[in-house]
Amino acid sequence: MKKMKKVLAVLAGSTMLSLSLAGCSQSAPQTGGAKTETEAADAGKAASGGKEKIRVFTFFTGSDQWAPVWSEVIAEYMAANPNIEIVDESAPTAGVNDVFRTKMQADIAAGTPADLSIFYTGADGKPLVDSGLFVDFGTYMKDDEKWSGNFKQSALDSQKYDGVQCSLPYLGYYxxxxxxxxxxxxxxxxxxxxxxxxxxxxxxxxxxxxxxxxxxxxxxxxxxxxxxxxxxxxxxxxxxxxxxxxxxxxxxxxxxxxxxxxxxxxxxxxxxxxxxxxxxxxxxxxxxxxxxxxxxxxxxxxxxxxxxxxxxxxxxxxxxAGFGSGWFFSKKAAERSDETLKLLKYLTSPEIVQRFIAVGGSSAIECPVPEGxxxxxxxxxxxxxxxxxxxxxxxxxxxxxxxxxxxxxxxxxxxxxxxxxxxxxxxxxxxxxxxxx
Amino acid sequence: MKAKRQRTALLFLLPAVVLLLCFMIYPLGKTIYYSFTAWYNFSAVQTFIGLENYKDLIRDPVVKTALRNTAILMAGVLLFQIGFALILAILVDGVRHCFKFFRTIYFFPIVISATAIGLMFTLIYKYEYGLLNYFITLFGGEKQVWINEKTSIYLALIPVVWQYVGFYFVIFLTGISNISSDIYESAMLDGIRPVQKAVYITVPMLRSVLTSSIVLVVSGCFKVFDIIFMVTNGGPLDSSQLLSTYMYQKAFARGNGGYASSIAIVMIVLGVAVTSVLRKMLQGGEEDA
CATH class of the missing domain: 3.40.190.10 (Periplasmic binding protein-like II)
Structure with missing residues (x-):
């Protein structure tokens, strides 16, 4: 009986140790690009149901004027695409305590940004660009000119870092x-x-x-x-x-x-x-x-x-006035599958953007002006x-x-x-x- | 047999050691390194600047305010948290009815998150839409700006004290319940009064519990963050700044990681130093007694 207890205790101890080590190995950086496409796709999938999880980070939450539209838009997208689950990690920007900035800084420091993020551009966006965690949109825009042609050129130019399109302008402000x-x-x-x-x-x-x-x-x-x-x-x-x-x-x-x-x-x-x-x-x-x-x-x-x-x-x-924030697309999500890009194209379509500017702001995408x-x-x-x-x-x-x-x-x-x-x-x-x- | 037992013990200690190394010792080492660098916006570039951050820290008037506020906080929590908790524990121990009710009521703030408590007190202190000013205007008075340069640290101290009184109350109550009833009974035969009972029997018998609680309270002062962050955010004019809130602001709102790291190191050194000195003093006193 005493021996049995010892065996159980050693088993429990080794399980704890292996779990903690497994936790460490999961966050270890991938080397040599050896990750297969299947592995990459699995990384974003939920344990149950086989849905692909897309982590999205915006400031459309709390008392933000666009929060209700945002909730509607992502709910509609998930209803139309049952294989997708959007994990909304949005954080508020208003108030004395700017949680939005803090979350992004922590995500960048940990090397785990959301798949798709709206964040400030200009000097605030520089650390994101320098982190090397996000894609250059150049190729994606060249590949789909019908989509990229919707963006106002001046707005796109305002978000280039050394000529590289690291973010896509979305909603402007004044x-x-x-x-x-x-x-x-x-x-x-x-x-x-x-x-x-x-x-x-x-x-x-x-x-x-x-x-x-x-x-x-x-x-x-x-x-x-x-x-x-x-x-x-x-x-x-x-x-x-x-x-x-x-x-x-x-x-x-x-x-x-x-x-x-x-x-x-x-x-x-x-x-x-x-x-x-x-x-x-x-x-x-x-x-x-x-x-x-x-x-x-x-x-x-x-x-x-x-x-x-x-x-x-x-x-x-x-x-x-200007476009002080834009969409950043993580390299990990781009390597995983096309689903995040598909979601980004949906969010930046004129029909969806029009719903946002009906509430407030100006648009970086050519779309009809809301009536009344x-x-x-x-x-x-x-x-x-x-x-x-x-x-x-x-x-x-x-x-x-x-x-x-x-x-x-x-x-x-x-x-x-x-x-x-x-x-x-x-x-x-x-x-x-x-x-x- | 002994060696085998030691191996088993080491095996069980290993996971905790690995976790401590990963999540405490390694980050601490990195923080010490960052404190000697100019590191902005969490960028990949850190420039070694020697003791510059520490020199700036000595010159920084906000750090002086933060240290003064930490001292005020220590005095406040020692006096009120320990004081109230001890008085409440002695009183509740003496009641015959509703013992469980009082114990639950006083312990309750502990289960509420500090952020929620902070938010609650923010809503109480607000000028335009605050509860205090609502009652003042209800009785025909004039609204007051409650949080100002002179009052901010004291007003922020109230929720800090209130939250943890229940914790120490339960510790003292448990300590009192461990005092042998024979002592009280013989004292009662000698005609002792309730106040004398508390002063001459209960408090001296709680000495070791009090010592641990005082060390816990003082070391906890260096960790206070959430309530101050919610209620005053260190303001106005940095008047309620603590080292923890200032470090957070410097790191995450201003993006100055190097300077924030030097503040963190000062916090750790001060915390360890004050706690060690206090423990030595209290233990010395205990031995003398």
Whole structure:
């Protein structure tokens, strides 16, 4: 009996050991490309039912405006393709805690990205390209010109890294100054089409205990991006962290001192900012196209470009817009089977994209404009049409840490008068230099 | 026979050793290496820069704030977590009815995830849509900005304390139940009062349990992350930053892996040092007694 117990114990121990070693060997890198096609296909298949699992990672989840469309679209695809199971690993981007970025960074570090991912491009997408885990779309696009011909060339060009098409643009964005026309009329104010009008509005709204801007100093990126463009204009926009940006930062500090922001601006979340503006508790909000669907039912909502700052070179001809994110296709999924590519082609078809832009944003794929657009959407189109200079947001052009030096990490100290705009810009330049090496 | 027994013991120890090597020792070694490099955005390129990250760390005012906050946290949890848990355990041990009910109620926060607790307290402290301000306005008062530079670390401390009081409460309750009833009975014959019973019998008899709990509480302070992350995210103006939240921000929100690694190493060194000193002090005291 005692011997039997020992044998059982040794068996249990060796099973545990072999399981742990098996776990290690599974994640060991494949060498020499010896993996057969069958093995590769099996890797994505579920243990039961023989379905191929496709892991997809997007930000279409939680309170994201496109989340409902996304759920519908992938459910329809799985219904039409019973051999496919889409594993939706989407994570939210909004809020103080950006889980979306963290998940992708962890996946890249572990070498296990989703088969198909939507992620930021520009400087944020560079680590993905450098990881070598994703395909170059060049060959795939050449092989199917009917599909690739749907993409707008300028949008494709904006997502090339050293001439290589590492990501496919999908839904575009624009940023601007949202305002509630009703509140301006109620207090006898002119609409915020000039800097002077904005200053007057801040004063009057502060007297009436209404925040002029629904903005968070814990997450001030949109406010900074538009203010910098309004100050620098097109020509100075790419002079990253140049001292000529300082007046834009100083204006924000001045607005803060005038009481232009919510009392809890240092801690308020992005979701609460949007809710506050939607409920008419703040007169203006600097934000992007992702907010349009939630606001367009209110016919008093408008969107314009940030007016030029005093002595600034920006104004209504300068707009922040572009395709700041795109689809990345993992090499592992491409080697496994054609199913992931098939799903990507379905998602980037004009019929599906039209359903997304009916909710908000602009499209990188030629497709019909949704009918019955709201007044807010019309004002957005008008804003984009007036612009002769269009560029993506600065934070997608420079390293994250350099941007944060003037944004989340710097802006609260700036508005409280604990640091100056020139100090923050100098620090950001220093970080930018270090991260560019 | 002895050698065979040792071989069997080694065989059983091996899986745990392999797991520890893979998931603790190896990552720790890598973290030490990264702390001497400039490593951004999890790229494949790491440039060796010697002690630069550590020099920056000494100059960084946020690190000083984080260390100060960790000290506040330690004092807070020692005083309130251990204190409340001990008082509750003594009180509950003395009740004749509803013993199980109180034990369940006080232990309950432990089973709720820290993220959920953090979210709950965020909803309580919010300015515009928060519970506290809702009640204040209900009674005609003016809304307050609860989380500001001066209050943030103390307000974040409340859910941290609340979550683990139940854990130490159960430990103390078990410790009290192990005290021989003969001691209490003879003390009662001498006419001891409840407060005297707690001070002169229960607490001294719990000394070894208290020692372990204090070491656990203090070492746990270096690991607090989730609740602070949810309630204040280290702000406003870094006023509630801890080394753990700052390290996370530097690594994952700013992409500065090298600097974040140096913070992680400081956390480990401090954690080990403080815990060892504390253990020595408490054990020394115990031997003296």
């Amino acid at each position: 940023e601007g100054l949202f305002y509630n026309k009703e509140l301006f009329e109620k207090y006898g104010l002119e609409e915020p089409v000039s800097y002077d009008n904005i200053m007057k509005a801040i004063k009057v709204f502060a007297e009436n205990d209404i925040p002029a801007f629904a903005s968070s100093m814990a997450k001030p990126s949109y406010l900074l991006e538009l203010s910098i463009l309004a100050q620098s204009g097109g020509e100075g926009h790419k002079n990253y962290f140049d001292d000529s940006w300082a007046p834009a930062l100083d204006s924000i500090a001045e607005w803060y001192q005038m009481g232009a922001f919510p009392k809890d601006t240092m801690t308020i979340s992005e979701d609460d900012i949007r809710l506050m503006f939607k409920e008419g508790k703040a007169a203006m909000m600097i934000n992007g196209s992702w907010c349009v669907s939630a606001l367009e039912d209110n016919e008093n909502m408008r969107l314009i470009a940030m007016p030029a700052f005093p002595g600034g070179k920006g104004g209504e001809d300068c707009v922040i 657009a709201s007044l807010l959407k019309k004002s957005a189109v008008e804003m984009l049409n007036k612009a002769s200079y269009t560029d993506t947001a600065i934070d997608s052009q420079v390293s994250r840490e350099a941007w944060m030096a003037i944004a989340d990490d710097g802006a609260p100290y700036l508005v409280e008068g604990k640091r100056t705009s020139l100090e923050l810009l100098a620090e950001a330049r220093k970080i930018l230099e270090a991260t560019s090496k």
